[in-house]
Amino acid sequence: xxxxxxxxxxxxxxxxxxxxxxxxxxxxxxxxxxxxxxxxxxxxxxxxxxxxxxxxxxxxxxxxxxxxxxxxxxxxxxxxxxxxxxxxxxxxxxxxxxxxxxxxxxxxxxxxxxxxxxxxxxxxxxxxxxxxxxxxxxxxxxxxxxxxxxxxxxxxxxxxxxxxxxxxxxxxxxxxxxxxxxxxxxxxxxxxxxxxxxxxxxxxxxxxxxxxxxxxxxxxxxxxxxxxxxxxxxxxxxxxxxxxxxxxxxxxxxxxxxxxxxxxxxx
Amino acid sequence: xxxxxxxxxxxxxxxxxxxxxxxxxxxxxxxxxxxxxxxxxxxxxxxxxxxxxxxxxxxxxxxxxxxxxxxxxxxxxxxxxxxxxxxxxxxxxxxxxxxxxxxxxxxxxxxxxxxxxxxxxxxxxxxxxxxxxxxxxxxxxxxxxxxxxxxxxxxxxxxxxxxxxxxxxxxxxxxxxxxxxxxxxxxxxxxxxxxxxxxxxxxxxxxxxxxxxxxxxxxxxxxxxxxxxxxxxxxxxxxxxxxxxxxxxxxxxxxxxxxxxxxxxxxxxxxxxxxxxxxxxxxxxxxxxxxxxxxxxxxxxxxxxxxxxxxxxxxxxxxxxxx
Ligand SMILES: Cc1cc2nc3c(=O)[nH]c(=O)nc-3n(C[C@H](O)[C@H](O)[C@H](O)COP(=O)(O)OP(=O)(O)OC[C@H]3O[C@@H](n4cnc5c(N)ncnc54)[C@H](O)[C@@H]3O)c2cc1C
Numbered sequence: 001x002x003x004x005x006x007x008x009x010x011x012x013x014x015x016x017x018x019x020x021x022x023x024x025x026x027x028x029x030x031x032x033x034x035x036x037x038x039x040x041x042x043x044x045x046x047x048x049x050x051x052x053x054x055x056x057x058x059x060x061x062x063x064x065x066x067x068x069x070x071x072x073x074x075x076x077x078x079x080x081x082x083x084x085x086x087x088x089x090x091x092x093x094x095x096x097x098x099x100x101x102x103x104x105x106x107x108x109x110x111x112x113x114x115x116x117x118x119x120x121x122x123x124x125x126x127x128x129x130x131x132x133x134x135x136x137x138x139x140x141x142x143x144x145x146x147x148x149x150x151x152x153x154x155x156x157x158x159x160x161x162x163x164x165x166x167x168x169x170x171x172x173x174x175x176x177x178x179x180x181x182x183x184x185x186x187x188x189x190x191x192x193x194x195x196x197x198x199x200x201x202x203x204x205x206x207x208x209x210x211x212x213x214x215x216x217x218x219x220x221x222x223x224x225x226x227x228x229x230x231x232x233x234x235x236x237x238x239x240x241x242x243x244x245x246x247x248x249x250x251x252x253x254x255x256x257x258x259x260x261x262x263x264x265x266x267x
Numbered sequence: 268x269x270x271x272x273x274x275x276x277x278x279x280x281x282x283x284x285x286x287x288x289x290x291x292x293x294x295x296x297x298x299x300x301x302x303x304x305x306x307x308x309x310x311x312x313x314x315x316x317x318x319x320x321x322x323x324x325x326x327x328x329x330x331x332x333x334x335x336x337x338x339x340x341x342x343x344x345x346x347x348x349x350x351x352x353x354x355x356x357x358x359x360x361x362x363x364x365x366x367x368x369x370x371x372x373x374x375x376x377x378x379x380x381x382x383x384x385x386x387x388x389x390x391x392x393x394x395x396x397x398x399x400x401x402x403x404x405x406x407x408x409x410x411x412x413x414x415x416x417x418x419x420x421x422x423x424x425x426x427x428x429x430x431x432x433x434x435x436x437x438x439x440x441x442x443x444x445x446x447x448x449x450x451x452x453x454x455x456x457x458x459x460x461x462x463x464x465x466x467x468x469x470x471x472x473x474x475x476x477x478x479x480x481x482x483x484x485x486x487x488x489x490x491x492x493x494x495x496x497x498x499x500x501x502x503x504x505x506x507x508x509x510x511x512x513x514x515x516x517x518x519x520x521x522x523x524x525x526x527x528x529x530x531x532x533x534x535x536x537x538x539x540x541x542x543x544x545x546x547x548x549x550x551x552x553x554x555x556x557x558x559x560x561x562x563x564x565x566x567x568x569x570x571x572x573x574x575x576x577x578x579x580x581x582x583x584x585x586x587x588x589x590x
Contacts (some may be wrong), residue, residue: 013406017541020409021563032412066554067370092475094368102375131405131412133387135375142379147455148342152374153516163459167516169368169525170462171472177456187506187523190514231413232405241555243573253573253582256554259570265531265552266474266498266587 001066003054004119006136007047007082009075012040013129025234031097032232041076045064045214046125048085048186052192053155054123055086062157065089067119069112069211073097076208084195084203091209093216101225106139108223111216113144119180121162126151126184137184147177153188171237271305271328272298273359276318277338277346277369283315285365286470287426292325294392294424295363296434304360307331308440311349312338319440326434331357331443342454345375351380352447359419361399363392366423374423385414386400387423407522416518427526427549467501469518469525474500474533477520477547478508481557481576483537485513490580491535497587503547505529505537520546533583534575539564556580 011034012261019036028035042212054066067089068082079090093108100108115118125132140150153172154165162181166173167188195203213223244259246252258267274295276285292306299306307330310318314332322330333349350373354362362377364370366387378385390411391402398417404425405412469475476498478491488508495502502518509519519529522542532550536557537543544567546558547573555568565571572579 003302013409013542014449014540016406017409020541022541034410052548079363101384103379106379107484114285126523129406130288131403132407133403134371135385135387138372138375139379142376147453148376149456152370168462169468171466171515172460173458173462173515174460175456175458181455187510190510191404226416226418227386228415229412230400230415233408235408236402236410237566241568241571242566243560243565243571247573249578249582250585253579253586255568256572257583257586260531260552263344264551 001062001120002115002118003057003064003066003121003123004045004116004117005050005054005066005082006066006085006122006124007050007068007070007075008044008125008126008128008155009041009070009072009078010044010130020234020267026235027232028195032229034232041077043081044125044128046127046129046187047188048192049124049187050125051082051087053152053183053185053189055193056208057115057157058086061096065256067091067116067246069093069109070110071095071100079208079248080206081195083084083206084199085193086199089209090206090248091211093211093213096222099225100223101137101227101229102133103139103226104223106136106143107168108218109136109140109217110143111218112211115211115216118184120160121179122146123155124182126186134184139184144180144182146180146182148182149177149183150184151186152183153186155185239258270357271307271359272302272363273309273357274359274363275308275309275311275339276365276430277311277373280417284317284321285367285425286367287344289321289325289364289431290429291363291424292321292327293432294429296325298361298399302360305358309353309445311346312341319442320438324433324438325417326436326438326442328438329443330440331445333447335446335447335449337449337452339493340458341369343369343372343376343456345449345452347376347380348449348525349447350377353445353475354381358441360429361419361522362421364423370423370563374421375419378421381419383419383421385421386414386455389422390428392422393401402580404545407540408545409541411511425526427528432470438545455481456557467550469501469503469520469527472501472527474528475503475520475527475529475547475550476500476533476535477537478535479543479575480507480549481536482508482513483536483577485511487577488513490577494533494584497584498531500529500531514548522546532569534564535580537564537566538562539567
C-alpha cells in the first residue's frame with residue numbers, strides 16, 4: 001500500500017503570535033511577507049500528525065510505503081524530520097516562497113502522485129497554521145477524483161476501505177470510503193511520536209529526492225496563482241481592559257459580579 | 268461569466284439556516300450593488316421556512332432551490348455535484364457561503380470542480396471590477412491577508428466579525444426551482460455512525476466560562492464548570508486542555524473548535540493566543556483572569572482580574588450564588 005503524506009513548512013505560529021503580542025512582527029517591503037529570520041521554520045503541526053497517523057498503520061501491521069512530499073522553498077529540514085519519524089521516501093518539489101497558491105500546490109501534488117503511479121491513501125493536515133486556508137486537500141481530491149474525508153481524529157484501514165472518525169461540531173462521526181482516498185488529520189489524533197536520536201542522526205545525512213515542475217510536466221502557466229496574495233498586515237486589537245482590584249480574591253470577585261450586574265451582562 | 272452574485276446555503280443547522288447567513292447576505296449585497304448585478308440565494312436541499320422572509324429583507328432577487336430526494340442528507344459528493352450543476356447553468360461571478368464545518372470542504376471542492384478561485388476565512392470583500400479582493404484572517408487571526416481573484420470565485424465567509432444590516436428597501440424575491448440531474452452521482456463517503464448532538468451547543472450559549480492550562484490540573488476544570496452552572500451558562504476550554512482530555516472536544520473554543528458569540532465570555536487561565544481568541548472575540552463582554560498582567564488576553568478583555576484562577580473562580584461562584 002502506498003501512502004503519500006503532504007507536508008508544508010510554516011513559520012512557527014507561536015513565535016508569530018508572540019511577536020504580534022509585543023507589537024514587533026515585521027512585514028517586508030513587499031507589504032506581505034513576514035521577514036523575521038528569528039522565527040523558526042517548522043513542519044506544520046497537523047502534517048506531523050498526518051505522518052503519525054500513517055506510522056500507526058505500520059504499528060498495526062499494515063504493509064505500507066510512506067512517501068512524504070513537500071512543495072516549498074527549502075524543506076530539507078522538515079523532510080529529514082519526516083524520515084526520522086519513519087517515512088520511507090522524502091521528496092521536495094521546490095518553488096519560491098509565496099509564488100504559489102493552494103490551487104497550484106494541489107496541481108503540483110496531483111502531478112507528483114500521478115508520477116508515482118498513484119497512491120492508495122493521501123494524508124494531509126487539516127490546514128496549515130500560516131494561512132489557515134485548508135483548501136489543498138479538497139482541490140487535490142477534485143484533481144485526482146478521490147473522496148476527501150476531513151478532520152480525522154482516527155483513521156483505520158480495513159482492506160481497501162478507509163474508516164475515519166471525524167471531529168464534527170455535533171460530536172464524532174464515523175465515515176467510510178474506498179481507497180484511493182484523501183484524509184485530513186486534526187490535532188485530536190494525538191501527539192506525534194518523537195524520533196529516536198539514532199534515527200535523527202541517520203536522517204541528518206539524507207538528501208530528499210527532487211521533483212521539478214518540468215519533471216512533472218507542469219508549465220509556469222499551470223502553476224500561476226489564481227488567488228494572489230497582495231497584502232498582509234497585523235490585525236488590530238482593541239486594548240481597553242479595566243482591571244478589577246481588591247485585597248482578596250473574594251473582593252475582586254464581588255466587585256466584578258457587581259459590575260456585570262450593573263451592566264446587565266448577567267442577572 | 269459573471270452574472271449574479273449567489274449566496275448559497277445547504278447546511279441545514281438547527282433552525283434550518285446557517286448562523287451568520289444575514290451577515291454574509293449583508294456583505295454579498297455590497298458586492299452585488301458595486302457590480303450592478305442581482306443578489307440571489309441558492310438553497311440546496313429542503314428550503315427552511317424563514318428563507319423567503321430573510322431574502323426579502325436583504326433585497327435578494329431570486330431564491331433558487333435545488334431539491335432532489337438524494338439531497339436529504341448533506342453528503343459532499345451530491346452537494347458538490349448539485350452546486351456545480353447550478354454553476355454551469357447560471358455562471359455566477361461570485362458564490363458565497365457561510366463558513367460552516369461542511370462549507371470548509373464543499374467550497375474548495377466546488378471551486379476545484381468548476382475552475383473558480385477559492386478563499387476561506389473571509390472577513391471582508393471588495394469588488395475590483397469583475398474580480399474580487401478578499402480579506403481573510405491568517406495565523407489564527409494574528410494577521411489579515413488580502414487576496415485578489417481576477418475571475419469567478421467561491422468564498423467561505425466567517426460571519427462573526429460582521430454585522431447584519433437589512434437592505435434600505437426590501438424585495439419580493441422570485442422563487443425558482445432549479446433542476447440538476449443527480450442520477451449519475453453516487454456518494455463515495457458512507458456514514459457509519461452519525462454524530463449525535465446532545466444538549467445545548469456552545470455556539471448558542473449566552474454565557475461561557477472557559478478554562479485553560481492555567482487551571483494546572485484536570486480536576487480543577489470543575490471550578491470552571493461550577494461557575495458556568497451558577498451563571499446559567501456553559502463551560503468552554505482552550506485546545507491544550509482538550510488535547511489532554513480534561514474535557515471533550517465539544518467544549519473547545521477557537522480556530523479549530525467552536526466560534527462562539529456569547530453575551531459574556533469569562534476566560535480563566537487562558538493566555539489569549541490568536542487561535543483561541545478567534546473563537547471568542549465576538550463576545551459582547553470578555554473577562555479574563557490570569558496571573559500574568561502582561562498576558563495577551565488582557566488586550567482583548569473589557570475586564571481583567573490579575574490573580575490565581577484557582578482562587579478567583581470559587582470566589583466568583585460564591586459571589587454569584589450569594590447574591
Ligand atoms: C493551527 C492552530 C490551531 C489552533 N487552534 C486552537 C483552538 O481552536 N483553540 C485554542 O484554544 N487553541 C488553539 N491553538 C493553540 C493556541 O495557539 C494556544 O497554544 C492555546 O490556546 C493556549 O492555551 P492556554 O491559553 O490554555 O495555555 P497557555 O498558553 O499555556 O496559557 C496558560 C495561561 O494561564 C496563565 N496561568 C497560569 N497559572 C495560572 C493561575 N493559577 N491562574 C490564572 N492564570 C494562570 C498563564 O499566565 C498563561 O497565560 C491552535 C494552534 C494552532 C497552531
